[in-house]
Amino acid sequence: VKKIHDRNKYITLNKLRTKILLEADNNLKESIENNTNNRVFYLKVPTGGGKTNTSLKLALTILQNKPEIKKIFYVFPFINIIEQNYEVIKNTLDLSEKDISPIYSTSSWNLQSENRKEKLMYVLDNEFLNFPFVVMSNVNFFNTFIKSGKSSNYRLINLANSVVILDEIQSLDDTDWTAFNDFIRYSSKYLNIHYIIMSATLPRLDKLDQEKNNSYIDLLEDSSDYYDHECFNDRVNFEYRENINNIEKIPKLILMETKKKKYKKILVVLNTIEDSINLYNELNSEKFRDDYKILLLNSTILSFRRKEIIDKIQNSDDNTILVSTQSVEAGVDIDCDLGIRDLAVFDSIEQVAGRINRNFKKKSAELIIIKLMKKDTSRAETVYRRSYRWKVIRENYLDKIDKFVKSRKFNLYYDYVTSSIKKYDSNPLIETSKNFVDNGIRVLNFRTLNKMKVLDSDSISFFTNVAIPKKNFSTIEQDFLKEQKIIINKKIKSSEVWQAYKNFNKKFYQNMVDSKVDTKIWSAILSQFVINVFNYWKEGQKLSDRLGIKENITFLHTGYSIEKGINPKKITRENIETFDDFCA
Known part of the structure; x- marks a missing residue:
């Protein structure tokens, strides 16, 4: 009976994914027919809603209806997501190595030939993005607009007349959202770039426009219909436990939860590398080693090991506890039964929820939010203190965390965030992203432009x-x-x-x-x-x-x-x- 129930849930989930694809595609066709100037489209889809397949169908629809559009760029926030999705995209569209290329700082050399002329052409094709389909990082993509070096200039011309799929847009630093929105708006207008901007937690960047001529189109008329469906809304139960405030309490929490229910795969996501290492050592010193394999995945884990870990989580039946940082959030395709997340900005918490009961194989699963402290300061405050999203949480939600994680009203949350950004942007005494727009982008001040970093990571x-x-x-x-x-x-x-x-x-x-x-x-x-x-x-x-x-x-x-x-x-x-x- 359980197998039949699980199969029916999976069929329902696939029907929902198909419905999302068809609605988004029909609305895209209608928008193209009614107004050829519409070039920026939002796709807000719940985690597990078939976002990748839907976006590929939308890109193909634009190519079919717009003869001048010749290329597709799929832009991901992190290299590990590119590595995971490159083969998926290549196989889905049945593309050869000549049709698609991964463009990022550590991508492999894929040419088999020893011929010097062919090697030269391969180098040039990579420099100029001379491929029908390019998978790239958002650093490489936005640097094409920001930087004034030869490499950026080579690439800029090939971005014209293309489809750009921007995945997990919320991963961009929110202190620069005003500038990123400006790049999107004016590159779509003057370079004829058609953007598909998508995420399960999708901020409305167009609300930051200095000009009020909003032409960004939602491809799902009311995405809440999908978010409220049991396949997405009932997948994960959220709970906030503020009393779990140090690393030593987490093993006890896991013991307590595993006594209530048998969890095979447990995911713990913390805010710092130091915390992840300390918890990993704590779990290895406890009796967990007898019942669970303990794995660590943070940004200091080598890429080949990262792939091994994700493969183990996906394909092994072993009882496993994965201790991680933000490395496991947006776009990483794993499915766990129990999640524990240190308090963070809300979209980060929602992304972790997307790794729990991802394919709705269980009736429900749990995500427990905790609040680790160091002295009198939360770890979240230390990590996110510059973020507008954290400022919004600090000012509006700190005493309502439990209420938010159960309602997850992201539209209201992002309204607060964009209002906060606009408030700071309007203050002439504070250097903000708007200053960069006014004094760098709009006046083509290349010295100012070159100072901007897509990822501000020293x-x-x-x-x-x-x-x-x-x-x-x-x-x-x-x-x-x-x-x-x-x-x-x-x-x-x-x-x-x-x-x-x-x-x-x-x-x-x-x-x-x-x-x-x-x-x-x-x-x-x-x-x-x-x-x-x-x-x-x-x-x-x-x-x-x-x-x-x-x-x-x-x-x-x-x-x-x-x-x-x-x-x-x-x-x-x-x-x-x-x-x-x-x-x-």
Whole structure:
């Protein structure tokens, strides 16, 4: 009986996904027919509502109805989501390597040919985005407008007459929403870009317009009809427990919850790397190891290990507790039975809810929100204090968290956020995103434009001392490493790669093609071993200043584990090697 019930729920869910796709597609066609100037479309779909497939259908509809539109750009907020969705998109549309390309800082070299002319064309195609379908990061996409270097100028021309799918738009820093909206509005108007902006938690950026000629179109007339359906609304029960205020209480909470109900997959999302490591160690010292596999996934976990963890969560029947940070939120396709989330901005909490009972296989599941404190300050306050969304929570919701997580009235929440942004934008004494629009974008002040960062993240790249299974490297990458005299057995040692890379940096190239090709392959290889650590302040100095780091990448001799990530205590001057050390 349970199997029949589960099957019926899945059929209902698929019918809902189909209904969402058809309604959005019909409204898009009607909008194109009635007003050819409509170029920015909103798609607000509940998590698990088939957003990716719907967006691809919408993009194809625009191509079919607008002969001048020649390309599709699918823009994701994070590289790990690109890696996860690239193959899905490629297979769904039956595209070859010549039709689609992933464009991001660490993407692999996909060309098999050794022909110099073909290599040159491949380099140029990547530089100019000369592919019918491009999957890219939002950093690469928005930098095309922001930066004034050659690479950005090369790419700008190919953005014209295209469809751009912007996924998880809320992941952009809300202190810059006014500027991002300006880029979207005027690039759609003057470059004939058709935008599909989508998320389960979708802020109305057009409410930040300085001009009141709103032409952004909702492709679902009343998305609340879908959000209120039991397949989405009853998937997860929310509960706020403010008394769970330190790491030591979380294992006890999990024990208590697992006694009530047998949970196979448990997801715990915390706000800082430090908290995630501390909880991971706590759980490994408890009796959980007998009943659960304990996994850690934060931004210091290498990309190949990240893929292994997601695969285990998706395909293994083992009882598992996954301890994570925001790394597991938007776009990551995992499905857990119980979620625990440290207090955060509300859209972040909703994104975690999207990883719980994702396919409605259970009648209901739980997401428990806790409030970790350090001294008298919440961890959420420390992490989100610059965010307008957190300011709104602090001013309007701190005593109503429990009420909000049960009602989840995001429209009202985002109205508060956009009102707060506009209030600060109107204050001439405060430097805001509107100042950047007025003094940078509108007057084409390239010095001001070049200062803007899509991701305002000051971090240090560490090259970790580990050995990675060779299966994680392409045949081209393995052959390239052999050319560098690196011995390849079952694993590839980072210490040997680091030595070869230092030699590469001394090499002189006589032609641009070989230099570009080798640099691209090196970039993909190095990314397998590199983690980024926030360049935090301590005792009046940034971490980089205390370590004497000036380069983009630094070798970390000890203190890194593939399973546990980085040990912050090991980040010392004696334990690192820079290129300055090598050249001295």
